Amino acid sequence: MTDKKKIIEIEEQGKYFKFSNKIYEVYHISENLNDGYKEFKNKIDEKINYFEKNNIKTNIKNTVNFSNKISFLDLIKQNMVRSIFALLTSLIIILIIIGFTSTFLKKNEIKGGRQFWKNFENELEKLSNKKIDSDTQDKILNSIRKIGENYKPFLDEIKKITD
Numbered sequence: 001m002t003d004k005k006k007i008i009e010i011e012e013q014g015k016y017f018k019f020s021n022k023i024y025e026v027y028h029i030s031e032n033l034n035d036g037y038k039e040f041k042n043k044i045d046e047k048i049n050y051f052e053k054n055n056i057k058t059n060i061k062n063t064v065n066f067s068n069k070i071s072f073l074d075l076i077k078q079n080m081v082r083s084i085f086a087l088l089t090s091l092i093i094i095l096i097i098i099g100f101t102s103t104f105l106k107k108n109e110i111k112g113g114r115q116f117w118k119n120f121e122n123e124l125e126k127l128s129n130k131k132i133d134s135d136t137q138d139k140i141l142n143s144i145r146k147i148g149e150n151y152k153p154f155l156d157e158i159k160k161i162t163d
Contacts, residue, residue: 006044008021008040008044016029016030016031017029017030021040024051028040127140
């Protein structure tokens with residue numbers, strides 16, 4: 001028999017002593033500490049001899065601690081929750097950006113046709129109710145003259161049609 005480490009755990013419960021070795025899965029209960037230790041040592045030696053005779057290898061790494069399984073499952077759950085949270089956060093950010101851009105585009109949209117002329121009339125009404133200083137008045141008149149010059153061919157055609 002080769003010299004191997006034998007880890008023996010001893011637990012006292014009332015008048016009994018529990019001996020265990022998790023690597024070789026050997027367990028023993030005894031009322032006497034010395035007798036129980038000798039009996040447990042014989043059992044573990046028998047098991048080690050059996051493993052060596054049948055060329056069975058034991059490895060401490062093969063033993064699985066139940067708490068490791070739980071922490072691994074918890075880790076998976078936590079990562080799933082984090083992934084879902086990250087996806088939802090990204091989705092919310094994208095929706096906010098889309099909302100802002102659509103609002104910005106609608107606000108700065110150039111309106112033509114009836115809406116343009118309706119807005120133009122409303123602005124003219126607002127301007128007609130305001131007191132305007134002479135500099136601003138000159139600027140507005142110049143703007144109206146420029147508009148008249150640009151639209152004069154259209155206005156001349158309208159005059160010919162209506163005559």
